[in-house]
Amino acid sequence: MEPLNLAPAPRARRPRPQVVSLTEAAADRVRDIMARADKPYAGLRVGVKNGGCAGQEYVLEYAEAADPMDEVVQDKGVTILVEPKAVLFLIGTVVDYETTALSSKFVFRNPNETDACGCGESVTIVPQTDEAEA
Template structure:
């Protein structure tokens, strides 16, 4: 298992929200990844899964465990996941050093794979 700092890390707010979501689900994992889509080329994904896929990476941070899609590791390396609440929305927000651009609405991003 890789340490949280090696792939992604969670802020306190994100860890608290993941704990809430997983308590409501009773079991399983929150799986984080990326997929092709949107006007900027890629979108972040978050899904509930009963079990990680064979090559997925488990990440433990701040008392929670999430799963990172193996195909997304180089795109998410060094990213921080936060949970933001404003008057108009509540959502997970990615701060990703590999992200080079985002569309105007913020739903899709351009990400280059990490080189380390």
């Protein structure tokens, strides 16, 4: 007689959503900025840093090369390099580019964002956990 296996069956994990995606407007603007740059770049680096009255700020900058631990995302012809420490904060984020009568700017639509300061320069982001991904 075989021993009874009472261990729970392994739980299947859902695929993790793409860390960052771009709207067409954002992709068009990034391609335009990269085309006008003074030298070629590997892509757009996206990250999160501590700062501002709400605690964190989004960071966008040219990337000369991918770092070994970067999460590399290809979207609409744009290479996005996500800093490793920012991945859990940015999962599911959509970056848009908005133009109004008074300003033009990149806008982050982040499902992990829980608060923002009045001026919109800083945010509070709660990182996703393994349970949230499952």
